[in-house]
Amino acid sequence: MAGLIAGLFLAAGPVAAQAPSFSSGPVRLLVGFPAGGTIDVVARLLAEQMRVDLGTQIVVENMTGAGGQIAAQALKRSAPDGHTLMVAPDHTMVVIPLTMINPGFDPLADFAAVGQIADYSGAMAVGAGSDVKDLDGFLKKVQADPKLGSVGIAAAGSKPQFALLAISREKKVSLNPVPYRGSVPMVQDLVGGHLPSGITALGDFLEQHAGGQLRIIAVTDEKRVQQLPNVPTAVEQGYPMKLNFWLGMFAPAKTPDAVMAALSASMLKALAQPAVTERMRALAFEPRPKPPAGMTEEITADMKYWGPLVEASGWVKQ
Numbered sequence: 145m146a147g148l149i150a151g152l153f154l155a156a157g158p159v160a161a162q163a164p165s166f167s168s169g170p171v172r173l174l175v176g177f178p179a180g181g182t183i184d185v186v187a188r189l190l191a192e193q194m195r196v197d198l199g200t201q202i203v204v205e206n207m208t209g210a211g212g213q214i215a216a217q218a219l220k221r222s223a224p225d226g227h228t229l230m231v232a233p234d235h236t237m238v239v240i241p242l243t244m245i246n247p248g249f250d251p252l253a254d255f256a257a258v259g260q261i262a263d264y265s266g267a268m269a270v271g272a273g274s275d276v277k278d279l280d281g282f283l284k285k286v287q288a289d290p291k292l293g294s295v296g297i298a299a300a301g302s303k304p305q306f307a308l309l310a311i312s313r314e315k316k317v318s319l320n321p322v323p324y325r326g327s328v329p330m331v332q333d334l335v336g337g338h339l340p341s342g343i344t345a346l347g348d349f350l351e352q353h354a355g356g357q358l359r360i361i362a363v364t365d366e367k368r369v370q371q372l373p374n375v376p377t378a379v380e381q382g383y384p385m386k387l388n389f390w391l392g393m394f395a396p397a398k399t400p401d402a403v404m405a406a407l408s409a410s411m412l413k414a415l416a417q418p419a420v421t422e423r424m425r426a427l428a429f430e431p432r433p434k435p436p437a438g439m440t441e442e443i444t445a446d447m448k449y450w451g452p453l454v455e456a457s458g459w460v461k462q
Contacts, residue, residue, distance in 0.1 A: 166226065166406075170201040174219055174230040176212030177298075178328040182347035182427045183391060186261065187231040189423055190393070193414035198406070209325050211299030212236030217248040219255065224396040226403035229258065234390050235302050238446045242454045243301035245461045257439035258393035258407045261415065262429040265365035266304065266387040267346040268295075268378070269358045271334055274341075279362050279381045282341065283317050293319045296330040296342030303450070304343040306457050307364070307385045315383075334358055345389065346371070347428035364388075371428055390432065390446075392439045408435055 171194075175187045184206060191202040207215040212232050222228035237251040249255070270276045276285055286293040297304045300323035308319045322339065324330035327348040333339040335357045343364070350371060352358045362378040363369050364387035378385035393411055395404060414420055415433045424431055434442065 166198045166200040169227055170203050171195075171198070171226070172222075172228045173202050173204045174215040174228065175204055175206050176208065176210075176215030176230070176232060176236055177206070177326040178208050179206050181326055181328045182264075182345055182429065183231065183233060185427060186391060186424060186429060189420050190231070190261070190411060190414050193417055193420060194407075194410045197410040197413055211240055211302060213240050213244075213247060213249075216240075216251075216255075219394065219396055220249045222396050224256075224399040226395060226399055226407060228396065229407070230255075230394045231261070232392060232394060234443075234446055235299055237392065237394075237443055238450060239302055239454075242447065242451055243459055243461060251443055252440070254397050255394040256397050256399050256404055257436040257443070258395055258404065259411050259436055260432055260434035260439040260442060261391040261393060261411070262424060263388060263390050263432045264429045265346045265363050265369050266343060266389060267349050267360045267364060267372075267375075268341065268343045268362045268385075269334065269349045269353065269360045270341045271337055271339070272357050272359060273337060274359065276341075276359070276361060278376070279378060279383050282361060283311075283315055286317050286319065290318050292340045293317070294322050294340055295319055296322045296324055296334060296339045296344075298327040298330055298344045298348075299323055299325075301459065301462075303387050303389070304364075306450075306453060306459070307387055308343070309457050311383055311385065331358075343387075345428070350428060369428065390442060391429065392442075404436065 173187055173191050175184050177183045188204050191204050195202040207218055215230055216236055219230045240247045241251055276282045295308055305321040308321050312319045327344040330342050331348055334342045335352055349360050353360045360375055363375055364378050364385050412433050415431050421431045
């Protein structure tokens with residue numbers, strides 16, 4: 145992995161060396177989710193590394209709400225000069241455009257990819273007061289008491305919502321996705337006993353799981369994760385919930401090529417730092433560095449895969 149990152153960085157090096165200086169002012173790094181969540185933490189890790197490399201202050205600005213849509217619209221309005229960037233997950237860049245009539249941005253036309261940062265797994269958890277240990281036990285509880293079918297999700301119209309709808313249809317049980325403005329308030333409600341269960345990024349549950357404040361009953365990756373080797377996947381338990389997520393960095397469209405090359409090289413260099421990769425893995429993010437073309441290909445492939453699934457769910461664009 146380190147060799148791949150280093151190779152990508154070195155390949156971008158000669159172009160980056162010709163890039164203009166960033167010393168004319170600070171760089172804003174937009175994050176469409178609350179401070180303290182795992183996406184915010186990763187953004188701040190990269191900002192700290194990249195500020196040294198670019199020679200300028202990088203200020204992380206949390207523009208919370210609508211699954212990152214607010215931050216994306218702000219990025220679109222920003223000058224294409226390299227001084228406004230955004231760290232965003234696949235939900236913002238793929239699912240929102242597929243589920244809204246007018247999201248206010250086109251991920252391929254309005255943005256330029258700086259590169260892909262990481263992949264990460266999702267997980268389902270129940271409150272600490274629940275005696276549920278697995279998905280079978282969870283669904284039996286819901287069948288006996290439909291009020292327990294409320295499942296918190298980090299945003300409306302998200303991949304977890306469509307996965308829950310698929311399980312509801314297949315298992316003939318009523319699951320009610322409850323959308324929040326990001327994972328942080330959802331996890332707080334779950335820990336506080338105000339919500340029976342929730343699905344979000346694995347990393348947003350790990351600390352509370354370790355502290356006994358909630359219980360993770362399934363991970364949504366194709367295989368078990370190293371942080372929780374004893375927790376089976378949803379697929380192992382017989383449920384169609386393969387949810388893999390990614391995180392990328394973006395700039396406004398028409399940002400000059402030399403500026404994009406400098407930003408991409410700096411991001412890839414940051415991802416080559418052991419302290420960064422170790423911290424990301426502790427948060428259940430797997431560094432998956434890709435240059436701009438690779439990130440763009442990922443978006444295109446994801447839209448082709450999820451488009452038919454969203455349509456098949458009966459989702460009505462809002």
